[in-house]
Amino acid sequence: MRRLPVLATSALAGALSLTACTNAVSEGAGGNGGTSDASAAAPSYDVSTIGKVDDIAAKLPADFDGTLTVGANLQYAPAEFFGGADGQTPTGYDVDLANALGRVLGAKVEVAHAEFASIIPGIGTQYDAGISSFSINPERVAEVDMISYISAGSTYSVQAGNPKGLDAADLCGTTMGVQTGTVQDEVVDRLSADCQAKGAEPIEVLRYTSQADVTTNLVGGKIDVMYADSQVGQYAEVQTQGKVEQLGEVTDTAPQGIVVAKDDPELTAALQAAMQHLMDEGVWQDILATWGVSGALDSAELNPTV
Structure with a gap:
C-alpha cells in the first residue's frame, strides 16, 4: 500500500x-x-x-x-x-x-x-x-x-498449506520479505522491534525492489513470509497457481x-x-x-x- x-x-x-x-x-x-x-x-x-x-x-x-x-x-x-x-x-x-x-x-x-x-x-x-x-x-x-x-490492506502470505505452521499473531523469528518503499516496508521494522521488546527473536527482513522477487523467494523458500498489500497477495496466489496462500486476516485497510x-x-x-x-x-x-x-x-x- x-x-x-x-x-x-x-x-x-x-x-x-x-x-x-x-x-x-x-x-x-x-x-x-x-x-x-x-x-x-x-x-x-x-x-x-x-x-x-x-x-x-x-x-x-x-x-x-x-x-x-x-x-x-x-x-x-x-x-x-x-x-x-x-x-x-x-x-x-x-x-x-x-x-x-x-x-x-x-x-x-x-x-x-x-x-x-x-x-x-x-x-x-x-x-x-x-x-x-x-x-x-x-x-x-x-x-x-x-x-x-x-x-x-496488508496481508501475510506463506507457502501453500503453511508447511512451517506459522501463526499470523506471532511471526517473531521468521524471515519476512517486503518490497522497498511500501507501508509494509515501514511497519516490518516495528514488528521486529516488538518481538525483541518481549524477549523473542527478531524478524529477519529481506527487502526487494521488485514485488515479483518477493513472491518468487517465498515460493522458493528463501523467505518464510511475504508482507504486502492485500491485492498483491491475492494476485500472487493467481500468478503462482496456488503455491502461496494468505495467512491470517487483512489488516489496516484504507x-x-x-x-x-x-x-x-x-x-x-x-x-x-x-x-x-x-x-x-x-x-x-x-x-x-x-x-x-x-x-x-x-x-x-x-x-x-x-
Missing part, C-alpha cells in the same frame, strides 16, 4: 514523495520492477463494450482536448505494471480502470509511466489525473483532490483514490461521475474479478475522511 505517514508540515514535500519504488539497497535488482514475471499470462479486461455516457461526458471542461493523460508508476503488479508481449505495455487493473473511464467519457486515454514521487507534483501540468494505488490521507488531500475507488488537481473541479466532477457509473454498472467489480482480486468500493467519494 502506497501510504503516506503523518508527518510534520515542514516535511510535507518529502512526505508526498514516499513511494513503493525507492533507491534503497535491497536483495532484488530487477531493473523494470520484475514485471516480466508479473506479466506472464496477465489478464486484461475488455473495455470495448463500455459506451460513452453523454451526460457524464458533458461534465468535462470546455477546453478538454479529448485525451486523458494518466500518470502511473508501472512497477506495481497487479495494479499497474509493464506487460504485454513486448513487456512495455501499460497493464493492470488500474490501467483497465483508466481505459474504462475513458470509454465513459468518450476520451482517448494515455497512461504515462512516471516515478511515483513525481506524479502528484505533475498533476494539472503533465497529467490530467493520477491512478497509481494512491492511499487517501489528509496530507495528500491537502494538495490534490482524491476520488475513492478501492480499499486495500481507501485509495484517483488524483486530480484541486483547480480542475470540472474534470474532477466528470471523473467522479464516471467512476460511480462503473461501480453502479458492476464494471469496476468485474475488472477486479478479472485480476483475481477484491476491494472494490461502491461509492466514489471525493476526499473521504480517513
